[in-house]
Amino acid sequence: GAVVSQHPSRVICKSGTSVKIECRSLDFQATTMFWYRQFPKQSLMLMATSNEGSKATYEQGVEKDKFLINHASLTLSTLTVTSAHPEDSSFYICSAGTGGRYTFGSGTRLTVV
Amino acid sequence: GQQLNQSPQSMFIQEGEDVSMNCTSSSIFNTWLWYKQDPGEGPVLLIALYKAGELTSNGRLTAQFGITRKDSFLNISASIPSDVGIYFCAGSTGANSKLTFGKGITLSVRP
Numbered sequence: 001g002a003v004v005s006q007h008p009s010r011v012i013c014k015s016g017t018s019v020k021i022e023c024r025s026l027d028f029q030a031t032t033m034f035w036y037r038q039f040p041k042q043s044l045m046l047m048a049t050s051n052e053g054s055k056a057t058y059e060q061g062v063e064k065d066k067f068l069i070n071h072a073s074l075t076l077s078t079l080t081v082t083s084a085h086p087e088d089s090s091f092y093i094c095s096a097g098t099g100g101r102y103t104f105g106s107g108t109r110l111t112v113v
Numbered sequence: 114g115q116q117l118n119q120s121p122q123s124m125f126i127q128e129g130e131d132v133s134m135n136c137t138s139s140s141i142f143n144t145w146l147w148y149k150q151d152p153g154e155g156p157v158l159l160i161a162l163y164k165a166g167e168l169t170s171n172g173r174l175t176a177q178f179g180i181t182r183k184d185s186f187l188n189i190s191a192s193i194p195s196d197v198g199i200y201f202c203a204g205s206t207g208a209n210s211k212l213t214f215g216k217g218i219t220l221s222v223r224p
Contacts, residue, residue: 006155032209043116043201043214044156093155097209100144100163104155 001027004096006105013084013112021079021108023094029074030096035067038091038107050077084112117202119215128224130192134200136215137184142204145178145185146212150199159200160187192222 003026013019023033031052036044048064050056050071058064066088068080077096081088089112094105118137126132136145144163148156160171162178162185169176175188185204189196199219203212 004155034211043216046211049211091153095155095212100205100208101158101161102146102203102205102212103158104148107153107155109153 002096002098002101002103003027004030004094004103004105006094006108008108009106010109011111013110015085015112016083018080018082019084019110021081021092021094021110023077023079023096023105025075025096025098025103028096028098030077030098031074032097033071033077034095034097034102035069035077035079036093036095038093044093047079081110084110086112088112117204117213117215119202119218121218122216123219123221125221125223126192128192128194128222131188131190132192132220133189134187134202134218135184136186136202136204138204138213139183141182142206142213143182144205144208145176146203146205147174147176147185147187148201148203150201150217156201189220192220194222194224196220197222 005024007022033050035047038044047062048056048058050069052071056069071077093107147159150156160176167178173190199217201217202215
């Protein structure tokens with residue numbers, strides 16, 4: 001149990017466009033979802049915490065107008081990278097928390113060209 | 114932000130050997146988690162620890178939640194090539210609270 005599905009796994013987009021990444025908890029309800037960014041050979045950096053039905057809480061230094069997070073249901077959270085630029089290229093990972101367990105999605109490799 | 118202390122950054126062992134990884138913190142956590150990440154994938158939970166002093170096994174893996182709540186270790190016994198990957202420790206102060214991660218240890222296993 002406790003499967004988190006993240007899509008797409010890879011996306012290439014043009015600079016200035018927006019990209020949406022979906023994170024779904026398949027067999028459980030996740031009241032809290034987390035979005036991370038990971039650079040090569042580094043640890044996961046928390047971007048924001050989203051609770052179902054309320055606004056996301058962003059970590060210091062993360063632009064909330066650039067990284068839009070929506071957590072409209074107990075099984076779905078989305079991260080939209082708006083007006084993407086090459087420096088936004090990274091590996092984005094979501095995680096769903098339930099009962100003290102944190103299950104991660106398989107990640108999305110975003111490349112902005 | 115705060116990070117858990119994991120070192121060294123890389124470990125190289127021979128297939129069949131045991132290996133131990135430690136994770137320490139200056140502050141208390143109520144949950145300790147160990148994850149393994151393969152290249153291009155998200156972290157996969159190996160072991161979750163919820164009580165100080167708890168010792169939990171998952172196959173060849175054993176992890177313990179330190180009594181002080183400020184540390185945890187992970188042991189891998191009889192290593193095999195597929196143990197290669199990055200091992201992260203993570204701590205949480207409460208159910209569904211955000212996780213604090215270590216920097217990770219890259220494990221290489223020589224056949």
